[in-house]
Amino acid sequence: xxKLERMENDIIVKxxxxxxxxxxxxxxxxxxxxxxxxxxxxxxxxxxxxxLEWDGKNLIFHDTRExxxxxxxxxxxxxxRDYGExxxxxxxxxxxxxxxxxxxxxxxxxxxxxxxxxxxxxxSQNNGIPRIRKIIESLAQHFGEPINCGIxxxxxxxxxxxxxxxxxxxxxxxxxxxxxxxxxKAAQQICSGEVNMDILKNGDITQSRAEMxxxxxxxxxxxxxxxxxxxxxxxxxxxxxxxxxxxxxxxxGHEASNEExxxxxxxxxGALAGFAQQYLFYYAREKKIGM
DNA sequence: CCACAGGACGGCT
DNA sequence: AGCCGTCCTGTG
Numbered sequence: 066x067x068k069l070e071r072m073e074n075d076i077i078v079k080x081x082x083x084x085x086x087x088x089x090x091x092x093x094x095x096x097x098x099x100x101x102x103x104x105x106x107x108x109x110x111x112x113x114x115x116x117l118e119w120d121g122k123n124l125i126f127h128d129t130r131e132x133x134x135x136x137x138x139x140x141x142x143x144x145x146r147d148y149g150e151x152x153x154x155x156x157x158x159x160x161x162x163x164x165x166x167x168x169x170x171x172x173x174x175x176x177x178x179x180x181x182x183x184x185x186x187x188x189s190q191n192n193g194i195p196r197i198r199k200i201i202e203s204l205a206q207h208f209g210e211p212i213n214c215g216i217x218x219x220x221x222x223x224x225x226x227x228x229x230x231x232x233x234x235x236x237x238x239x240x241x242x243x244x245x246x247x248x249x250k251a252a253q254q255i256c257s258g259e260v261n262m263d264i265l266k267n268g269d270i271t272q273s274r275a276e277m278x279x280x281x282x283x284x285x286x287x288x289x290x291x292x293x294x295x296x297x298x299x300x301x302x303x304x305x306x307x308x309x310x311x312x313x314x315x316x317x318g319h320e321a322s323n324e325e326x327x328x329x330x331x332x333x334x335g336a337l338a339g340f341a342q343q344y345l346f347y348y349a350r351e352k353k354i355g356m
Numbered sequence: 357c358c359a360c361a362g363g364a365c366g367g368c369t
Numbered sequence: 370a371g372c373c374g375t376c377c378t379g380t381g
Contacts, residue, residue, distance in 0.1 A: 093362070190363040196379065197362090242377025247364085284364045305362045350362085 067144060069134075076134050078124040083148035085171020086119050092172050092347040094294045096185055096198045097205075097222070109205070111178060112221055113137050114214040143173050143296070151340050161315045162341065165348035172343050176296030179262075180255060181222040183280065186287045186294075187247045203239040228252035247282025254280050265297050270331075273298065285323065299339040302330035310355030311345050 068079040086106050090098040098108040106117040113133055118125040126138060139145075152170075156163040184204070189197050201222075208227050209220030228236075229252040236245040254260070264276045277288035289303035302308075304323045312326050313319060321329075334341040349355065 191361060191376085191378095192363090193361050193379085200378095240378065242379095243364095243375090244377075282364065286363060290362090303362095307362060346362090 071131070072125075074128045076126045076129045076131065076138075078126075078144070080122055081124045083152070083170065084119075084124065084142075084173055086117065088169045088171035088347060089173050089175065092169065092343050093194070093350070094290075094343070095175055095177060096189075096194070096201050109212065109219060109221065110137055110141050112210075112212060114212050114216065114219050140176050140296075143176055146173075148173065151337055155334065155337055155341055155344070162344065165344040168351070169344050169347040172347060174296070174299070174339060174343060175294065177294050178222070179291070179295045179297070180225045180252075182291045182295040183251060183255065183283070183287075184222070184225070184228065184248055186290045187251060187282045188241055188244055189290070190244065190282075190284075190287060200239050200241050204241075207235075207238055225252035225255045229256045244282065250281040251283065262297075265292060270298075270301060273301075293339045293342070300331070300336045302327055302334065302338040302342045305346075307349045307355075308342060308346055311349035314355050315345075 067081055070077040070079055086098070086100075090100075090106065090108075097110075098106050101107045101116070104119050106119070108115055108117065115129060115138070116127040118127065124142075126134060129138070152166050156166050185197070185201055188200050188204075192200075205220040205222055206218065208223035208231060210223075212219045212221055228248055231249060231252075233245055233249060236249060239245070241248065259279055261276055265273050268276065273292060274285065274288045277283050277291060278285075283291070286303060286305055289301050292298050293301045293303060304312075304326045309321065309323070309326060312329065313321060316333075317325075317329065330338045330341065
């Protein structure tokens with residue numbers, strides 16, 4: 066575990082390795098972090114909002130109580146995982162991965178709230194990141210609960226209970242388009258307990274995916290993103306256009322189906338497939354590989 | 357006007 | 370099992 070230090074109302078993670086907010090917040094896993102300055106970021110997680118400061122070495126959580134740090138931020142930032150170990154295993158005998166890791170060395174997989182991740186990635190389909198962020202912000206503004214953090218109009222991500230009781234007509238306001246019926250129905254399904262969390266965690270990948278795909282609007286891609294980005298399982302390799310491109314160009318040497326890419330990743334990266342996917346995805350997108 | 361964006365559904369073969 | 374038209378909205 067990293068060294069923690071308290072400074073007045075702040076909590077500082079000292080000499081924090083394997084982290085860079087640019088990498089972690091812009092690798093496509095989350096949508097609610099906003100850069101507020103050269104070294105500062107603002108984010109909302111569960112019922113908390115925080116101003117973060119990153120000086121290149123230390124991560125400062127401003128105005129944060131220790132109990133909130135332990136309850137929310139410690140798990141969220143995946144602080145008890147040894148990324149050094151993961152990186153060295155992934156890049157052993159793999160020059161491609163070595164370069165991708167050097168490029169996105171500050172990526173960590175955030176452990177995000179399950180319901181929020183489902184709704185967020187339903188919204189993500191057929192959409193670019195700026196619009197996803199806009200819709201999610203609107204969703205929070207209209208249906209979330211206010212957070213008492215000194216800044217006006219900061220809202221929680223709405224619960225599925227709230228969304229389940231929202232009419233399609235009301236949902237139109239967020240301009241999610243045809244996805245609003247997915248949001249409503251999936252929220253209702255989650256509330257009625259249709260998804261067995263034990264299968265998501267402990268089934269094999271196929272069972273786990275099938276369980277996710279009970280939710281209306283969830284296909285392979287969204288299923289995999291939710292499983293990985295809410296910290297349910299890490300042996301999962303979400304495949305989208307970018308990942309297909311980077312795998313074709315850097316590993317396979319030919320265009321491949323999603324199934325082929327998944328099979329290759331499972332064989333090559335195994336239990337660490339999710340981490341591999343994030344390094345490769347970020348590398349591919351920032352370097353515009355295959356474009 | 358059209359193509360397409362970090363997909364999925366539903367109906368068809 | 371695989372293919373394909375369709376779906377909202379915004380941007381180029």
